[in-house]
Amino acid sequence: MVSERSLEVLRVIVQDYVSSREPVGSKSIVERHSFGVSAATIRNDMAVLEEEELIVAPHTSSGRVPTDKGYRLFVDHLADLKPLSRAQRHAIEIFLGESVDVDDVLTRTVRLLAQLTHQVALVQYPSVSRARVRHIELVPLSPQRVLCVLIADSGVVEQRVAELPVALGETLLNSVRARLNGACVGLRLGDAVERLRGIVDQFPESDRPSIAALAGAIAEQIESTRHERLLMAGAANLVRTEHDFTGSIYPVLEAIEEQVELLKLFGEMVNEQHGVSVSIGRENAPFGLGETSVLASGYAGSGSGVARLGVLGPTRMDYSNNMAAVRAVARYLSRQLGE
Amino acid sequence: MVSERSLEVLRVIVQDYVSSREPVGSKSIVERHSFGVSAATIRNDMAVLEEEELIVAPHTSSGRVPTDKGYRLFVDHLADLKPLSRAQRHAIEIFLGESVDVDDVLTRTVRLLAQLTHQVALVQYPSVSRARVRHIELVPLSPQRVLCVLIADSGVVEQRVAELPVALGETLLNSVRARLNGACVGLRLGDAVERLRGIVDQFPESDRPSIAALAGAIAEQIESTRHERLLMAGAANLVRTEHDFTGSIYPVLEAIEEQVELLKLFGEMVNEQHGVSVSIGRENAPFGLGETSVLASGYAGSGSGVARLGVLGPTRMDYSNNMAAVRAVARYLSRQLGE
């Protein structure tokens, strides 16, 4: 039904439409590509593609535009990820190589990705549910307020202030610190939460309320790291591509800032460890992103535990280039964090 | 030259233009406000205002629009900061009251401010140059890598990994930690940097390279906190007001993401401790923000040291409301951090 050449036609329609932003007609196809057949033949092929709902004509007599289904076929079978240019690889090395800590490397990564793809870039903080506790530090701020610092082996540092109902002396605090570290270091964060509950009972009754407050604060910290965060960069790029949206980009930006829907989407997308997942157009409608495409890839932090990164942009985007960029950055980031 | 009534006319022109987005004519003024004079009289006043370059007519025969100079006069002499509504005050209390740490309170603040003003909100991290060292923690990650955590009394926590040329044993690390804390706790961050240099000499020669690496990492951390950061929220609001810009909002969003120019602008704006500073339109041209206005106010973190927060939006914005919101949020934030 759909001949080999028809698919080739679909490919060039996607490519030309992405680069020119104009519906592409049969004539311009034979001009720009050497199919060795005439425009009329291409038209027949296009009729087949339209029959299959892979392309559509915005108006009775205008060129054709890929449908969501067309893009889907393109990324699944037609797109060849062109490797990044030497300059681009170099930029990744240089730019990410200078990072000093986890926050820094993620901030740099998200900016870099926005620059490489010219889209909105998103990086999820490493999920630490499977990371392990490296160290717990308690710092008295005032007699009844203690800053709890939790350091995970992924390099992530969480902080929180605990309010104590009863003041704790310095020696007791030291004892608590030692006990906490002894019990929790090396545990997965999830397991640490349970262990924390048992610790309270090991202290004299009078101190328990305060120690319970401390343990509770740390448990909350661990929970809050599950409460995942997202870094964003390149919002300006969305504005640049505003013409590609039928309505306003306002709800899109809102959804991005809101984060929660986006995190859900990320969660559903990435399943395989490697490889870039693509979610196109209406597939994202439940998330208020019906006119956007999202590319995502998992990356592995050192404490294992997989997090995601990717880009978001109009359905009409350069999938080949962007998929390659996402893949490369994800790989490099995994390597960087693994060290 | 400019009569009392002329100024009143300017005021209503600003107000009406802001709320209607349409150039305002003499007729609509006498309809909507009770000046007790006719449209022709208003026209005479408007001629004076135009003479003074406080308003301008986009086309030969259309209503008038305030100029940058007109807005300036308005905010300096005509605007009355209407106090926030009871509901708004309540929202601030509720929303910020739940915060658990400095990062959290700033994130909430910037979102709140964006919501109250319907503009892009900006919050600068508390400058800690005058904050004091509360605690330094060293956590070995591997024999030659140590995570340095620096806790300031403003509640800010900085982290960085130091690479050691030679491994340090646990006891030595403990000794270094004690020495560092003994020397630096209580010092202003700026002073701590100098003190760090002297410490290296107190250890045996063989260990000095590694200890120098540690001290260097901490010194760098302190420096990097000067390297100021900005939180942003409400980018979607900028898109909503896109019509108010003659060109694209692309360069505006870019400037915001870039941060550096914006930080300069913030730095130049806020001088007095209290009160909201306003920078209007072309006054911001050197920063690539010639069509935007920026409202800013200082706020005081606990460790003293003043940082800024504010909003950015099109010149045509509701100055009265937004100045009130910025002032209220700055005050509340100062109080919150002061506790």
Place this chain on the structure above:
DNA sequence: ATTAGCAGTCGGCTGTATGGAGTGCTAGCG
């Protein structure tokens, strides 16, 4: 000083004509 009236200007909207791009269809060719 204020007002009423009037002429003049210009933006924005509507309706019409035109050019051009692209399609679908059909008949003919290898």
Place this chain on the structure above:
DNA sequence: CGCTAGCACTCCATACAGCCGACTGCTAAT
């Protein structure tokens, strides 16, 4: 049977003309 050339048709985009309405500036009268 696939491919091609040609043709009639559709519809968008643009330009242009004309009209309406809003507003101003000016002048003369109060």
